[in-house]
Amino acid sequence: MQDDATADAWRRRIDRRGGPRREPGPIDLQRYAFTPPYAGIATLFGLPLCLDQDDLRAGQVDVAVLGAPVDMSTGHRGAAFGPRAIRADERCLPHTPQLLINPTTRVKPFEELTVVDYGDAAVDWFSVENSMEPVRALVREIAETGAVPIVLGGDHSILWPDAAAIADVYGAGNVGVIHFDAHPDCAPHLSGHLASHGTPIRRLIEDEHIPGRNFIQIGLRSAIVPEDGLLDWMRDNGLRAHFMAEIDRRGFDAVLDQAIEEALDGPEHLFLSLDIDVLDPAYAPGTGTPEPPGLTNRELLPAIRRICHETPVVGMDVVEVAPHLDPTGTTAMNARRAVFEAVSGLAARRMGLPGPDYVDPRVAGSSEAP
Numbered sequence: 001m002q003d004d005a006t007a008d009a010w011r012r013r014i015d016r017r018g019g020p021r022r023e024p025g026p027i028d029l030q031r032y033a034f035t036p037p038y039a040g041i042a043t044l045f046g047l048p049l050c051l052d053q054d055d056l057r058a059g060q061v062d063v064a065v066l067g068a069p070v071d072m073s074t075g076h077r078g079a080a081f082g083p084r085a086i087r088a089d090e091r092c093l094p095h096t097p098q099l100l101i102n103p104t105t106r107v108k109p110f111e112e113l114t115v116v117d118y119g120d121a122a123v124d125w126f127s128v129e130n131s132m133e134p135v136r137a138l139v140r141e142i143a144e145t146g147a148v149p150i151v152l153g154g155d156h157s158i159l160w161p162d163a164a165a166i167a168d169v170y171g172a173g174n175v176g177v178i179h180f181d182a183h184p185d186c187a188p189h190l191s192g193h194l195a196s197h198g199t200p201i202r203r204l205i206e207d208e209h210i211p212g213r214n215f216i217q218i219g220l221r222s223a224i225v226p227e228d229g230l231l232d233w234m235r236d237n238g239l240r241a242h243f244m245a246e247i248d249r250r251g252f253d254a255v256l257d258q259a260i261e262e263a264l265d266g267p268e269h270l271f272l273s274l275d276i277d278v279l280d281p282a283y284a285p286g287t288g289t290p291e292p293p294g295l296t297n298r299e300l301l302p303a304i305r306r307i308c309h310e311t312p313v314v315g316m317d318v319v320e321v322a323p324h325l326d327p328t329g330t331t332a333m334n335a336r337r338a339v340f341e342a343v344s345g346l347a348a349r350r351m352g353l354p355g356p357d358y359v360d361p362r363v364a365g366s367s368e369a370p
Helices: 054-058 079-088 130-145 156-170 198-207 230-235 244-250 252-263 296-309 330-351
Strands: 064-068 115-120 148-153 175-179 217-222 242-245 269-275 313-319
Touching: 064 079, 064 130, 064 156, 064 330, 079 148, 079 244, 079 313, 079 330, 115 198, 130 148, 130 156, 130 313, 148 156, 156 175, 156 198, 156 269, 156 313, 175 198, 175 252, 175 296, 217 244, 217 252, 230 252, 242 244, 242 252, 244 252, 269 296, 269 330, 296 313, 296 330, 313 330
Parallel strands: 064 115, 064 148, 148 313, 175 217, 175 269, 217 242, 269 313
Antiparallel strands: none
């Protein structure tokens, strides 16, 4: 029989009050002015680290990146290593955030915004159900300070606690979700389990955190699901789903324009959920449930930036990166670039740059370029 002292050790925070004192604020873990991608302590982009709300508030943090290494709810394990891969498996961009510039908008996002790494949420590696509340608590902890949480998964079960935490802070029914995925993720259960990578949207709707009509889905195309009954449930609950068949017929730009318009129809705040399997397996082979044919990274990455620029995004997750399935590192590279495009979009919104689909004229071939 396990004693009470160790029963919850996986989620109990270390009490640091007896240790060395320090002033609250972000902790810069880089020793040198320039750090190549393969050196230094692996926070995302080499960002400073925060450990609690006091650090977030003292640093006036705008965006905090959180890992949620959960993968017990998928048929193919390995997404628990996604946060580490997204943070560390860099081959090109230096771990010196001040040097990074968005090549399309020419925005330097880490000069415009204070962005930090917030470490990882506690995970019970024996139970996906037990892991949901600690993830929700840390996402809420970030959002309560006014910062935007960007959560690195982990499998898509974490959308349930991620979006629920945002609704806790901004109000149930006052948050919409833009959801990029090959799969609808709104099954009633998987093998009897309510918490899984295939059920988070059903949980959020049935728990009344997010109204069904405020879910906008892009890129659905699974050859296995959804069954007709699930399609009926999606329609009856008002979900607005844009399948790859529609994208093929109308074009991605037209569908994205409509999705943004739908996202702004009602809620004051938006959560962006990116399942990396929305990309074609050519661009994201490292995922547990790849589905050809999907989006290209030339479609997805500008869309992420545009949504974060043009809509009131207050949270995001990037899920289902399973690095052991992709020895090339391409999947983690595209996931990391998606986060960079999201932060670039948030920075462009802060700067008041015009939309839609802002491109710096110096790189757009415009006659107006200086």
